[in-house]
Amino acid sequence: MWDYTDKVREHFLNPRNVGEIKDADAVGEVGSLACGDALKLYLKLDEKKERILDAKFQTFGCASAIASSSALTEMVKGKTLEQALHITNQEIADFLGGLPEEKMHCSVMGQEALEVAIAKYMGTEVKSRPHDKEHLEMEGAVVCKCFGITDLFLKKVIGANKLNTAEQVTHFTKAGGGCGGCVPKIKELIAEVIGGEPKEEYKRPEKLTNLRKMQLIQDTLEKEVRPLLWADGGDLELIDIAGVKVQIAFRKACAGCVSSGQTAKFVELKLREFVADNIIVEEVEG
Amino acid sequence: MKEIYLDNNATTKVDEAVFEEMRPYFCELYGNPSSMHFFGGQVQNKIDEARKRVAKLLGSLPEEIIFTSCGTESDNAAIRSALEVFPEKRHIITTRVEHPAVLTLCRNLAKRGYRVTELSVDGEGRLDLGELRKVIDNDTAIVSVMYANNETGVIFPVEEVGAIVKEKGALFHTDAVQAVGKIPMDMSKSTIDMLALSGHKLHAPKGVGAMYLRKGVSFRPFMVGGHQERSRRSGTENSASIIALGKACELAGQFMLDENTRVKAMRDRLEKEILARIPSVRVNGCQAERLPNTLSIAFEFVEGEGILLLLNEKGICASSGSACTSGSLEPSHVLRAMGVPFTCAHGSIRFSLSRFNTDEEIDLVIRELPPVITRLREMSPFGRDLLSSH
Ligand SMILES: Cc1ncc(COP(=O)(O)O)c(C=O)c1O
Ligand code: FES
Numbered sequence: 001m002w003d004y005t006d007k008v009r010e011h012f013l014n015p016r017n018v019g020e021i022k023d024a025d026a027v028g029e030v031g032s033l034a035c036g037d038a039l040k041l042y043l044k045l046d047e048k049k050e051r052i053l054d055a056k057f058q059t060f061g062c063a064s065a066i067a068s069s070s071a072l073t074e075m076v077k078g079k080t081l082e083q084a085l086h087i088t089n090q091e092i093a094d095f096l097g098g099l100p101e102e103k104m105h106c107s108v109m110g111q112e113a114l115e116v117a118i119a120k121y122m123g124t125e126v127k128s129r130p131h132d133k134e135h136l137e138m139e140g141a142v143v144c145k146c147f148g149i150t151d152l153f154l155k156k157v158i159g160a161n162k163l164n165t166a167e168q169v170t171h172f173t174k175a176g177g178g179c180g181g182c183v184p185k186i187k188e189l190i191a192e193v194i195g196g197e198p199k200e201e202y203k204r205p206e207k208l209t210n211l212r213k214m215q216l217i218q219d220t221l222e223k224e225v226r227p228l229l230w231a232d233g234g235d236l237e238l239i240d241i242a243g244v245k246v247q248i249a250f251r252k253a254c255a256g257c258v259s260s261g262q263t264a265k266f267v268e269l270k271l272r273e274f275v276a277d278n279i280i281v282e283e284v285e286g
Numbered sequence: 287m288k289e290i291y292l293d294n295n296a297t298t299k300v301d302e303a304v305f306e307e308m309r310p311y312f313c314e315l316y317g318n319p320s321s322m323h324f325f326g327g328q329v330q331n332k333i334d335e336a337r338k339r340v341a342k343l344l345g346s347l348p349e350e351i352i353f354t355s356c357g358t359e360s361d362n363a364a365i366r367s368a369l370e371v372f373p374e375k376r377h378i379i380t381t382r383v384e385h386p387a388v389l390t391l392c393r394n395l396a397k398r399g400y401r402v403t404e405l406s407v408d409g410e411g412r413l414d415l416g417e418l419r420k421v422i423d424n425d426t427a428i429v430s431v432m433y434a435n436n437e438t439g440v441i442f443p444v445e446e447v448g449a450i451v452k453e454k455g456a457l458f459h460t461d462a463v464q465a466v467g468k469i470p471m472d473m474s475k476s477t478i479d480m481l482a483l484s485g486h487k488l489h490a491p492k493g494v495g496a497m498y499l500r501k502g503v504s505f506r507p508f509m510v511g512g513h514q515e516r517s518r519r520s521g522t523e524n525s526a527s528i529i530a531l532g533k534a535c536e537l538a539g540q541f542m543l544d545e546n547t548r549v550k551a552m553r554d555r556l557e558k559e560i561l562a563r564i565p566s567v568r569v570n571g572c573q574a575e576r577l578p579n580t581l582s583i584a585f586e587f588v589e590g591e592g593i594l595l596l597l598n599e600k601g602i603c604a605s606s607g608s609a610c611t612s613g614s615l616e617p618s619h620v621l622r623a624m625g626v627p628f629t630c631a632h633g634s635i636r637f638s639l640s641r642f643n644t645d646e647e648i649d650l651v652i653r654e655l656p657p658v659i660t661r662l663r664e665m666s667p668f669g670r671d672l673l674s675s676h
Contacts, residue, residue, distance in 0.1 A: 062591035
């Protein structure tokens with residue numbers, strides 16, 4: 001059961017402003033059936049075409065998507081277009097007393113629909129997700145094929161919400177929540193946006209002193225190998241280094257594991273990649 | 287508000303008679319079944335009685351029953367044992383629609399270098415035995431195919447699977463957690479080598495399970511330590527829960543006919559009335575043979591969570607086929623494997639009944655559900671054309 005605030009529950013059970021505005025000045029549509037949520041936002045402006053007089057929505061999606069849409073329509077009423085454009089997805093979430101992080105994408109969808117509606121009214125382009133029906137031919141490359149989400153959109157959300165893990169990006173945009181194939185690319189985008197250097201191609205040092213080599217072997221095992229074994233409940237220990245021979249012993253789930261032979265091969269490959277081509281890994285009891 | 291509980295594939299109410307049976311084994315008869323004194327020994331006798339009761343429901347010998355801590359443990363113990371029995375064999379066969387208790391284990395084993403084949407299912411959730419025949423070979427150590435699916439209730443032809451597995455000399459395990467107690471089975475005439483069941487799905491408490499291990503099939507225990515369960519599952523017995531599981535199995539045998547007549551009739555009526563009253567609905571796995579208590583049904587153009595929460599307001603407990611958490615934004619792996627269109631998969635709801643449900647409760651659901659769906663469709667940008675055309 002989701003941990004929704006009373007306000008979310010209340011806006012879900014009694015959503016405000018459901019429906020269409022037949023003579024709307026601005027309409028923004030985002031999402032699709034395939035994605036599992038979609039929102040169509042209608043805005044009616046005053047005579048001077050400055051302020052939002054009325055707002056209505058139609059939403060397909062989970063309870064927090066409906067609550068976010070309801071909140072959004074309440075928030076924009078009476079605002080000028082300029083003011084409305086400044087509403088952030090966090091403000092939508094705050095209006096509802098917060099959303100579970102896994103559901104933040106609902107508030108992002110609201111903010112996005114608003115942006116699309118206003119941009120279309122003003123005749124400007126929105127560099128948003130391609131599944132906004134009218135912007136199929138937009139700039140930006142699709143990063144997440146499962147949900148049709150572009151790098152431009154991801155960068156915007158990462159920046160606005162200061163996201164720093166791929167998981168968070170999934171919570172906020174859904175990207176990465178399907179097949180997971182785009183997760184490495186998402187990590188690169190995070191690195192780009194939050195200023196961190198994207199991981200550089202590793203360059204192996206040309207010549208190694210023995211001491212340096214031993215250190216490099218240890219570093220590689222620590223950083224590149226053991227974390228992967230831990231993920232499967234295993235571990236290894238470095239027993240000895242003699243010339244190009246590296247002796248290791250498997251621990252925990254790896255110890256006595258029928259496929260430890262393969263794991264040893266994997267360790268060898270890693271060491272050859274990061275240290276030197278002639279490394280030989282031996283498994284020993286220890 | 288009294289809840290209407292239609293989520294019995296998630297877990298069930300402990301039958302009062304089951305609770306009464308286990309009650310003395312906490313504060314009064316708390317002896318260790320392994321002790322030499324009579325005080326503990328009498329508990330051992332009750333555990334043996336429970337073993338006979340479980341065996342009777344399955345049509346097995348009592349010594350073929352090993353008590354465990356849950357269905358998940360039984361599944362893990364069976365599959366891991368088979369791999370140790372055949373250390374030279376590196377191939378595992380399972381299906382795409384297994385419960386995570388099997389699927390996650392197999393996928394982890396794949397990372398360890400095992401070859402894992404996940405059999406596909408058709409649009410109705412049915413298995414293709416031809417595919418099994420094609421992929422099974424002498425390298426196959428174990429085939430694990432569930433008896434019945436927890437989400438759709440679709441029943442697999444386990445005996446035919448077992449016959450194919452036998453020809454290749456592999457072991458056959460079935461996750462029967464959803465099937466035991468709902469449909470009759472007879473291990474004495476079966477091709478199944480190992481089977482998993484779980485107490486909390488048949489009105490016994492949570493945290494107790496059992497595994498059936500055919501006499502003569504080699505077994506390498508997963509839990510080692512003391513000599514409990516003839517050293518096949520060490521650890522001091524959860525005596526109260528085991529005794530409860532025995533009672534629950536006895537009752538399940540007695541209510542088997544009820545489950546397959548009255549409970550099934552309630553399920554069928556719920557299905558028929560929903561189809562008659564609500565447009566654009568499809569039953570997942572409707573052409574397949576299904577458990578008598580399960581209805582997985584998709585409402586197009588609405589999302590499952592909204593349906594569940596609105597039903598929740600009426601005290602109706604059901605579950606949804608799509609967990610709309612962003613970590614798994616995709617609809618359930620079972621519905622995806624069946625190729626259920628996205629439009630339906632997001633709005634799939636599972637109703638699972640038990641013998642404790644009544645006709646009045648079903649009437650109430652039939653009454654309350656249509657307005658819930660209409661309301662959500664009216665809110666949806668996609669559902670409206672559908673409503674106006676009706
Ligand atoms: C098909 C199936 N297998 C295994 C399990 C796991 O059983 P347990 O909860 O006892 O570990 C369940 C229940 O969640 C199930 O439905
Ligand atoms: S491509 Fe992003 S989740 Fe599949």
